[in-house]
Amino acid sequence: MESKIRGNALNKFPNGKQFCFASESQGTRLASHWKTRVGARAFSGDEGSLLRDRPMDTVRVAVVGAGVIGLATAMCISQQVPRCSVTVISDKFTPDTTSDVAAGILIPHAYQDIPVQTQKQWFRETFDHLSAIARSPEAVDAGVHLVSGWQIFQSVPTREVPVWADVVLGFRKMTEAELKRFPQHVFGQAFTTLKCETSAYLSWLENRIKASGSLLLTRRIEDLWELQPAFDVVVNCSGLGSRQLAGDPAISPVRGQVLQVRAPWVKHFIRDGSGLTYIYPGVSHVTLGGTRQEGDWSLSPDAEISRGILSRCCALEPSLHRACDIKEKVGLRPGRPSVRLQKELLVRGGQRLPVVHNYGHGSGGVSVHWGSALEATRLVSECVQDLRTPAPASKL
Numbered sequence: 419m420e421s422k423i424r425g426n427a428l429n430k431f432p433n434g435k436q437f438c439f440a441s442e443s444q445g446t447r448l449a450s451h452w453k454t455r456v457g458a459r460a461f462s463g464d465e466g467s468l469l470r471d472r473p474m475d476t477v478r479v480a481v482v483g484a485g486v487i488g489l490a491t492a493m494c495i496s497q498q499v500p501r502c503s504v505t506v507i508s509d510k511f512t513p514d515t516t517s518d519v520a521a522g523i524l525i526p527h528a529y530q531d532i533p534v535q536t537q538k539q540w541f542r543e544t545f546d547h548l549s550a551i552a553r554s555p556e557a558v559d560a561g562v563h564l565v566s567g568w569q570i571f572q573s574v575p576t577r578e579v580p581v582w583a584d585v586v587l588g589f590r591k592m593t594e595a596e597l598k599r600f601p602q603h604v605f606g607q608a609f610t611t612l613k614c615e616t617s618a619y620l621s622w623l624e625n626r627i628k629a630s631g632s633l634l635l636t637r638r639i640e641d642l643w644e645l646q647p648a649f650d651v652v653v654n655c656s657g658l659g660s661r662q663l664a665g666d667p668a669i670s671p672v673r674g675q676v677l678q679v680r681a682p683w684v685k686h687f688i689r690d691g692s693g694l695t696y697i698y699p700g701v702s703h704v705t706l707g708g709t710r711q712e713g714d715w716s717l718s719p720d721a722e723i724s725r726g727i728l729s730r731c732c733a734l735e736p737s738l739h740r741a742c743d744i745k746e747k748v749g750l751r752p753g754r755p756s757v758r759l760q761k762e763l764l765v766r767g768g769q770r771l772p773v774v775h776n777y778g779h780g781s782g783g784v785s786v787h788w789g790s791a792l793e794a795t796r797l798v799s800e801c802v803q804d805l806r807t808p809a810p811a812s813k814l
């Protein structure tokens with residue numbers, strides 16, 4: 419196990435000071451003592467001096483996890499919390515995270531214990547954030563674009579007009595003429611939403627985070643307490659890793675297998691209301707899905723499942739028989755009845771470490787990532803405020 423700094427050869431801290439380090443591709447290893455040591459003294463090497471080289475009132479924030487939730491949260495914190503330094507620490511970065519496998523369509527997934535209006539707000543904030551990117555010159559680099567299409571149902575759903583209908587664009591019920599394309603389906607919704615090609619988006623986020631002066635470190639964390647006292651606040655965005663890091667048995671894998679194919683003539687998305695069959699056209703490929711296998715940890719593609727996905731998608735869009743360059747992808751969704759977005763104060767031996775948890779986004783993390791990151795950032799601001807507020811003097 420080792421830690422490496424990812425990024426440009428030249429970067430800046432929020433205090434404006436510049437520092438240099440060799441790029442990861444040169445294989446430079448920094449602070450190899452991280453392998454075995456914990457705490458502030460573990461930062462006594464080059465990396466340690468970088469992290470210490472800061473004004474006294476700078477709060478050091480570590481974000482654990484570099485999926486869409488961790489990177490978005492790191493970016494929000496660096497934009498919105500004054501006088502703090504942000505370090506993203508993760509054992510995997512793009513293209514090796516679950517977020518890289520996501521189809522990346524913005525259609526919300528319902529979370530059991532979170533008020534519907536909160537979920538809608540997260541979705542709206544994410545939609546607005548990605549919409550702004552989609553209509554900027556950054557759209558191609560960030561892999562974000564509008565996509566129109568249909569969500570179709572074999573029986574009429576309880577809610578014909580979902581709660582998020584006024585967030586997406588041009589929501590309406592499908593016409594009879596449109597439904598004729600899908601003889602097995604009796605009802606449908608037509609709308610325009612956003613599609614996020616997640617590998618491109620994660621790279622784009624990484625670049626923005628580095629440009630803001632934050633650090634990205636490759637390292638596996640065994641226990642959040644390892645980060646004390648080198649960091650003042652820890653944000654846990656480790657997805658499925660929270661089973662260990664937060665000791666949370668409520669989080670478990672929901673395996674998803676998809677195909678990425680070349681079929682540039684497919685322009686509309688088609689999603690079966692069950693969420694199990696979908697066709698999402700993107701910039702470089704069309705994503706065909708999918709599966710939702712609870713408790714399954716296997717990351718190996720299953721050929722039988724791939725054949726089933728292709729056959730179900732071809733039934734909805736027969737032109738896909740001509741799709742080529744088929745790639746199989748598997749990801750483990752961080753399944754939990756609800757997202758955990760809350761503060762926790764870890765205390766050991768009289769030392770304290772404020773932690774903000776932001777994990778458990780299951781099947782819908784891309785759809786709510788920015789709203790969820792904004793809320794986590796508000797919680798981090800509260801922790802920072804507490805740290806900057808001097809403890810009342812004893813009257814004794």
Ligand SMILES: Cc1cc2nc3c(=O)[nH]c(=O)nc-3n(C[C@H](O)[C@H](O)[C@H](O)COP(=O)(O)OP(=O)(O)OC[C@H]3O[C@@H](n4cnc5c(N)ncnc54)[C@H](O)[C@@H]3O)c2cc1C
Nearest residue numbers: 483484485510517521522523639657659674749783784785
């Ligand atoms: C097939 C599939 C299709 C999907 N399609 C969509 C979709 O269309 N729309 C949508 O909204 N959502 C979709 N999702 C869901 C979405 O992918 C997830 O909700 C989202 O990626 C979760 O992001 P995350 O950052 O929490 O987790 P991850 O991407 O898993 O990131 C977790 C990070 O934590 C790091 N980590 C974990 N443990 C440790 C540790 N001990 N030490 C250091 N680092 C650690 C990991 O390396 C990783 O970087 C899909 C998922 C799958 C699998």
